[in-house]
Amino acid sequence: MxxxxxxxxxxxxxxxxxxxxxxxxxxxxxxxxxxxxxxxxxxxxxxxxxxxxxxxxxxxxxxxxxxxxxxxxxxxxxxxxxxxxxxxxxxxxxxxxxxxxxxxxxxxxxxxxxxxxxxxxxxxxxxxxxxxxxxxxxxxxxxxxxxxxxxxxxxxxxxxxxxxxxxxxxxxxxxxxxxxxxxxxxxxxxxxxxxxxxxxxxxxxxxxxxxxxxxxxxxxxxETTQQFATYAKDGTILLECVVTETLAPELMKQLTSLDRNRMDPARDLIRLENSRPALSHLEIQPINKNTRSAGTITVDNVLFGRYQGEISIVRKDLPAEVKSNTIGYVTAQAMLLLPFIQPGQSIQLSPVGKEMPY
Structure with a gap:
């Protein structure tokens, strides 16, 4: 409490x-x-x-x-x-x-x-x-x-x-x-x-x-009060982010919807559990932005086959991946919250204005 x-x-x-x-x-x-x-x-x-x-x-x-x-x-x-x-x-x-x-x-x-x-x-x-x-x-x-x-x-x-x-x-x-x-x-x-x-x-x-x-x-x-209130209400962690690409309306809606980290958590990524089922019908084309530094937000494109549509938050610096499009990043303050996101943790990304990447 x-x-x-x-x-x-x-x-x-x-x-x-x-x-x-x-x-x-x-x-x-x-x-x-x-x-x-x-x-x-x-x-x-x-x-x-x-x-x-x-x-x-x-x-x-x-x-x-x-x-x-x-x-x-x-x-x-x-x-x-x-x-x-x-x-x-x-x-x-x-x-x-x-x-x-x-x-x-x-x-x-x-x-x-x-x-x-x-x-x-x-x-x-x-x-x-x-x-x-x-x-x-x-x-x-x-x-x-x-x-x-x-x-x-x-x-x-x-x-x-x-x-x-x-x-x-x-x-x-x-x-x-x-x-x-x-x-x-x-x-x-x-x-x-x-x-x-x-x-x-x-x-x-x-x-x-x-x-x-x-x-x-x-x-x-x-904004800090809102973080406490949301977490106290239902355990959801709000993560402020910056969206750097123009996204299809369905993708933008899913990006900002309530989701959760998978119960089988990846070491290197926070994988938003509901994103792939919700977006699998889209044809997400590759873009030339695919670097994956810690804190970036990615969505898997058509080159990833059945993983297309999966939205992830990168926990640590990873090699670039042409099968994943980089579409934004969490803010520096939100980055500090990533280590506390547990298996099954409820998450909601909240876009804010421009902020310099860390």
Whole structure:
């Protein structure tokens, strides 16, 4: 599942942001009670607004807390479950709580622990304290300061360990719209994602064992939101492309139709499964454009016999092939998504304006 981050500021239009996110198939909200840039005196009022908007749009609300931050709501740790009356569905606890307090809290509300600091003795102690592991999840931090994000190897090893205990895992990718104060450097979990396109980063997090991906910053560009929405709805990956040839209407229609990578995936190509059956009746003549660098889009011509009409996306540089016509290429950003396309993965090519080939 995908989530957004909402920060408790008077200037934040929670209601519109959450309504839009829900319409785009985001189902989770992360917020925090200890953001030093905000005024804690306003937290109760703002949290009530936030929780009401989350409930109205059927979104889960996970709140980052500590014993100190709860004081701003006139609550103690033993009273933290009272936040459920507002509509908070989970509490992320980073520090200041004992294993006994966590186990007790987990009997009342789902608890999210800092994924990067959990070790085996701590988990065993939690289990000894009688915690219901189904009520506990692991949640990585985001890192506002450049060069402080996690290393990929450590991240994967941590996730593998946490999955041994049956814990679900959440992590952050940066936004690509308005970035979060005070540094405006993105809010990723992995340092390599700091300047990465958010949807690409999200697919990589999934490949590294993450169950729930949150946008750490406050905004996404509309085209990025559409990528997340389409994927969250039915698992389809949108690939922007440039069409370089004038195509027959039937071929152009098929090129931009919903399709999928074959279940028996080729090493070198993404083969669009429905293209050949749909276009086999056409007589596609060879053209003098048949180079096949990585990212190019090809359609097999009459010289390929029964393969005529098959549309492919080239994964790696291949020799020119007179039996395949080069008709376009995916954009540089779409190229980064190709490694995450799985067998049977739904794909839709989306033509955009001219872009220089990479």
């Amino acid at each position: 995908f989530g957004i981050s909402i920060y408790l500021s008077e200037n934040n239009d929670f209601e519109a942001t959450i309504e839009s996110a829900a319409k785009n198939h985001f189902s989770l909200i992360f917020s925090s009670l200890h953001i030093p840039e905000e005024n804690p005196a306003n937290y109760k009022h703002l949290l009530t607004r936030l929780a009401n908007a989350a409930k109205k749009n059927n979104m889960q609300l996970i709140l980052d807390i500590s014993a100190k931050s709860l004081e701003n709501l006139d609550l103690t740790i033993s009273q933290a479950d009272q936040l459920t009356t507002l509509g908070v569905t989970g509490l992320r606890v980073d520090y200041g709580l004992s294993t006994l307090e966590i186990a007790e809290l987990a009997t009342k509300i789902k608890v999210f622990l800092n994924a990067s600091t959990i070790n085996r003795p701590f988990l065993e102690e939690l289990l000894q304290a009688g915690v219901d592991i189904a009520q506990v999840e692991a949640f990585h931090n985001y890192y506002p300061k450049p060069h402080t994000g996690l290393d990929t190897v450590f991240f994967k090893q941590t996730n593998d360990f946490l999955h041994e205990y049956g814990l679900k895992i959440a992590a952050f990718v940066p936004g690509d719209g308005e970035l979060r104060q005070p540094l405006f450097e993105g809010l990723p979990t992995l340092e390599k994602h700091r300047t990465c396109q958010p949807f690409t980063a999200a697919l990589e997090l999934e490949s590294l064992g993450v169950d729930h991906v949150y946008i750490g910053d406050s905004a996404l560009r509309p």
